[in-house]
Amino acid sequence: MLLAANPLGLEGSQAELVYNGFSFAVAAMGIGFVFFLVSRNRVAPQYRSAVTMSAMICGIAAYHYWRIFGQFNSGEWNEGYRYADWLLTVPLLVAELVVVSGLSKEAAKKVTPRLVVAALLMIATGYPGETAADGTSTRTVWGIISGLFMLYVLYELFAGEVGKALKSQSGEVGKKLNNVRYLLLFTWGVYPIAYILGDKDSWLSSTLGLGDSDATTAIQFGYTVADVLAKPGYGLIILGIALARSNAEGYRAA
Numbered sequence: 001m002l003l004a005a006n007p008l009g010l011e012g013s014q015a016e017l018v019y020n021g022f023s024f025a026v027a028a029m030g031i032g033f034v035f036f037l038v039s040r041n042r043v044a045p046q047y048r049s050a051v052t053m054s055a056m057i058c059g060i061a062a063y064h065y066w067r068i069f070g071q072f073n074s075g076e077w078n079e080g081y082r083y084a085d086w087l088l089t090v091p092l093l094v095a096e097l098v099v100v101s102g103l104s105k106e107a108a109k110k111v112t113p114r115l116v117v118a119a120l121l122m123i124a125t126g127y128p129g130e131t132a133a134d135g136t137s138t139r140t141v142w143g144i145i146s147g148l149f150m151l152y153v154l155y156e157l158f159a160g161e162v163g164k165a166l167k168s169q170s171g172e173v174g175k176k177l178n179n180v181r182y183l184l185l186f187t188w189g190v191y192p193i194a195y196i197l198g199d200k201d202s203w204l205s206s207t208l209g210l211g212d213s214d215a216t217t218a219i220q221f222g223y224t225v226a227d228v229l230a231k232p233g234y235g236l237i238i239l240g241i242a243l244a245r246s247n248a249e250g251y252r253a254a
Helices: 012-042 045-071 080-100 105-130 137-158 161-167 171-197 203-208 212-248
Strands: none
Touching: 012 045, 012 212, 045 080, 045 212, 080 105, 080 137, 080 171, 080 212, 105 137, 105 161, 105 171, 137 161, 137 171, 161 171, 171 203, 171 212
16 A cells, blocks of 8 residues: 655554554444443443543544544644543543442542542643653653652552452452453553654664664554553453443343
8 A cells, every 4th residue: 555755754664553543442432432332321321431531532532633633634733632631531541441440439539539639640741742842851851840749640540549449359240350450551651662762862862773663663653552442441441340340239221
């Protein structure tokens, strides 16, 4: 397949891989949006907000990936679309996990705002670093600040109040909660790696010896795969947890 010149400077198989990845992401997010919307009534009322948030996440991501896909053959590239997406969706990812975690309503009301604010700050502080020049202290400092907020969120999910609630669950629900937590850890691990690779003067770029096009391909395709796993993939597990809890509590969909 022949692609027109793109603002990322990719050619041949690299251009096709990234282009097709964007196309797949648009479809995956769009399908996820519709699927989660029609699945809301399959779960008990107290868990429907989690499934609704999954639909919102996929809908937001579908729009932004459509914008990213559309600019691939244009003359300009705006990485801000990704950050706008993450700024809206990452707080929802942590909030929906709290809904199905088993935390009491009082505990959830306390911990959810903290997690949402930390998730917002994680993304908001990452963007100035992403747009800073390679090899500058600005990029490093903002990356560290963003990383600290990410570590706080992960601490809450693994060792804090949410983590303790997740560990206390058993059976099918406990297994799915553990799976969704580690999926989040795995997918979030992609982002700091891509952030470092985006700096051509970083130690990681130098160690791997990647050319500009190799690094760009790895970053864009890596982001895309991580987003698909962390949004519709994550949402499917959240739905499974909500269904398992609903069934255990005797709820039957009409």
